[in-house]
Amino acid sequence: MTLSRRTFIERSAAVGAALTVPALGAAQSRTGDRRFDPQPGDWRSFELTTRVDIPAPRGATRLWLPMPSVDSDWQQSLESSFTTNGKALVTTDKVYGARMLQVEFAAGEARPYVELVNRIRTRNRATDWTRKVGAQEDPDTLAYWTKPTDLLPTDGIVRRTALEATRGARTDADKARRLYDWVVANTYREPKVRGCGEGDIKTMLETGNLGGKCADLNALYVGLCRSVGVPARDVYGLRLVPSAFGYKELSGNPASLKGAQHCRAEVYLRDHGWLAMDPADVAKVMRLETPEWIKSVTHPVVAPVNKALFGGWEGNWVAYNTAHDVVLPGTRGPKIGFFMYPVGEDDRGRFDSYAPDDFKYQISAREM
DSSP states (O other), rough: OOOOOOHHHHHHHHHOOOOOOOOOOSSSSSTTTTOOOOOOOEEEEEEEEEEEOOOOOOOOEEEEEEOOOSSSSSEEEEEEEESSEEEEEEEEEETTTTTTEEEEEOTTSSSEEEEEEEEEEEEEEEOOOOOOOOOOSOHHHHHHHTSOSSSSSSSSHHHHEEEHHTTTTTTTHHHHHHHHHHHHHHHHHHHHHHHOOOHHHHHHHHTOOEEEOOHHHHHHHHHHHHTTTOOOEEEEEEOOOOOOOOOOGGGTTTTOOTOOOEEEEEETTTTTTTEOOOOHHHHHHHHHSSSSOOOOOSSSTTTHHHHTTOOOOOOOOOEEEEEEEEHHHHHHSOOOOOOSSSSSEEEEEETTTTTTHHEEEEEEEEEE
């Protein structure tokens, strides 16, 4: 099932109804196996809790917490609930339909807090390259996902780089493959980057500094695809639980998900519809999965990941939204490039979303 942009926004604006949750299937692999082959199958159900406490507010305080906004054949965003001593409402970004809990606290509130609980169901994705599904999106929707954003220009050095990387490619699938391989070959995971990075792809290319994290590397892939007419989008979310295939760097610790935010990507191919992509996780496995920095995609630890993440991903992750250049309702601060972290501000200004221990937020997950 593929969602048009209009349908995506309409579904994102409402809280999903509760669904009966099936029992979990058996684990797909023993921990430690170097097999990585996620395939669509049983749904997994999770309860995701985000808790924010502001110990010493100054003046009025405002918070915005991302909520799962995706309903598709690989994720169902279900019901949500919250408790708070502030004034809260569920609202959306009006451009992308990114759902959020917006909370405002009066200046006299000494200990502002909010706890948000979301339920979601997820499952693995993979592409059957032998099966063609035909056109599923209207032209306006596809054109929308080739437009530039503030951090994803599609002209200048971005387009020149993409044209060089795709020289001789005849189909959109060829272009998507060439650009995926280019990102894997030319970029690298840089652990010193804060958070998930900023996603300023023009600066990355102009400076030649192609090290970064997921919001940098997958954004570069998306921008390169868009610049040569292949619809693509970033998908911002959170790792929830360990990988069923034993990869520690592709896992989340459900007891504490601070720092588990992860951006993925999707591309639209005429014969296959919207497909999962994640070249940034290939770079992460190469740099961090083993004590040594692996430099070859043919290495037995990397090869299955490199293969599977072109057209698939593991469902131990929840998608929040696909939003760029987000103007948070009621904010006094600037718009944000993407919405994947809790955001807060008081009379001193915007809090540092990349410092959860200072901001005082916690995220945890429980598999149902």
